[in-house]
Structures are given as structure tokens and as C-alpha cells.
């Protein structure tokens with residue numbers, strides 16, 4: 080009898096352990112934060128994992144607060160994948176609490192060596208978190224995420240491996256294509272003025288000088304002084320176009336535009352760029368690859 084009870088207890092423990100890695104429908108339950116991360120994990124995980132993205136199109140991760148529903152999604156997940164470097168500034172405490180409880184959380188920024196990151200005193204983590212704008216980084220992050228998924232769900236390791244490799248190929252093709260598009264823009268016109276400092280990795284990787292009206296995070300507003308300085312810069316460099324961002328209110332860039340125009344230089348709003356969130360689901364810009372191409376085409380066409 081005693082032996083029987085022990086066996087039942089062991090089976091129950093084994094059952095629980097199994098359950099902690101898999102959902103009741105047998106799928107690994109992954110919760111992601113930004114749309115860029117959700118898209119990448121979907122590319123690697125395919126339909127063998129269940130992915131829930133917390134943030135939708137047009138959502139600013141710097142300001143995003145978790146709802147009660149989000150908190151329960153996070154705590155019920157088998158695996159949580161987020162950006163890190165305080166990109167999701169208001170979720171940091173939740174992630175810390177989850178880690179202290181032994182929940183599996185992964186910051187994709189950990190795939191990049193700190194020496195490759197842009198240091199910034201303006202941001203809480205001391206590093207610029209907009210790492211998805213370097214496609215080389217995104218490839219490293221894809222490899223890292225593939226390994227994590229294989230660890231968490233070894234049964235589907237082959238699928239993750241195959242999907243991950245296919246996604247890297249897509250990213251390689253994207254990089255070749257955007258470099259060709261950028262080549263058509265004269266080097267002295269490669270100056271990008273946007274609403275907030277999201278594009279510094281993009282600038283470093285693809286040869287643009289980048290000026291953001293707000294700091295690294297949208298949590299800090301641009302002051303009158305910032306607008307004045309940047310408008311003088313635009314006039315001095317004879318810049319044709321500046322850009323709004325889909326996840327940041329237009330008003331700061333519109334204020335900059337009127338400041339420039341009032342000084343007698345015409346600057347247009349060259350379009351709306353996707354910075355911290357992808358476009359609508361089901362559209363080309365709703366994917367990382369489509370978003371990147373859209374941004375580069377918009378920038379190059381407006382600055383030509």
C-alpha cells in the first residue's frame with residue numbers, strides 16, 4: 080500500500096513537471112512583448128508553439144503598462160520573451176518578480192554582447208534598447224531564440240532549427256535589398272530626423288546620421304530648446320524631409336516642422352516610420368521584414 084502511494088505521488092510530480100513545460104493542448108505556451116519579437120518567435124515556432132503577443136500595432140513599449148489580464152498571461156506562460164535593456168520600462172518589476180519565482184523569462188538583448196551596444200546615459204539600463212534596427216543583431220537574436228525554444232521543447236527541436244535557418248535566410252536577403260536601396264541615396268543626404276531616438280543602431284549599421292527629437296525613450300518630452308536646436312540643424316544641412324513614427328504622437332514632429340518653416344526653410348513630413356511597433360497584422364508592414372523595407376523605402380524616397 081505504502082509503495083502504491085509513493086508511486087502515485089511520483090507520477091503526480093512527474094505530471095506536474097511535464098505540465099510546467101507544456102500547455103494542456105500539448106503546445107509550449109510563449110508570451111512575447113513587442114510585435115517585432117512576436118513576429119520573430121512566430122517565424123521560428125510556427126504552429127507547434129502557442130504564442131501570445133502582449134502589445135499590438137502602434138503600441139509604445141516604453142509606456143506600456145500591464146493589465147491584470149497581461150499579468151495572468153505572463154505568470155501562466157511556460158516561457159516569456161521580451162526585449163530587455165528597459166525597453167519595456169513599466170514591466171521591469173513584473174519580470175523581476177517572475178524571475179525570483181523561477182519563471183522562465185528571456186530578454187532578447189542578452190544575445191548581443193554589451194560591447195556592441197550603444198551606451199546612453201539617457202536610458203535606465205544605460206544602453207539603447209532599439210536593437211532590432213540592426214539586422215545583424217536580429218539574426219543573432221533569432222539564433223539565440225531558436226536555442227531557447229529547442230531547450231524548452233526538445234520534441235520539436237528539428238522544426239525550430241529548420242524554421243530558424245529559413246528566417247535567417249530571409250533576414251540575409253532583406254539586408255542585401257535594403258543596402259541596394261540605400262545606395263541610390265547620395266551619402267550627404269543620409270540624415271534621418273525622427274520623433275524619438277529609435278534609429279541609432281540603424282544609422283550606425285547603414286550609414287545614416289540620426290537625430291531624434293525626444294531621447295532614447297518616449298517617456299521624456301522634447302523641450303523648446305531641443306526644437307530650436309534641431310530646426311537650426313535641419314536648415315543648416317538643407318534637409319528635405321523629417322519623419323513621424325507610428326507609435327509616437329505626431330505633435331512633436333509637427334512642432335519641429337513649423338519651427339523650421341517659420342525660419343523660411345521648407346521641410347516636409349516624409350512619412351510615418353515604424354519604430355517601436357510593426358504595422359497592422361495581415362499587412363506587409365505587420366512583419367519585421369516588411370516593416371524594415373517600408374521604412375527604408377519611405378526614408379530614401381523622401382530624402383532623394
Ligand SMILES: [Zn+2]
Pocket residue numbers: 141209275276277295296297354355
Ligand atoms: Zn523607442
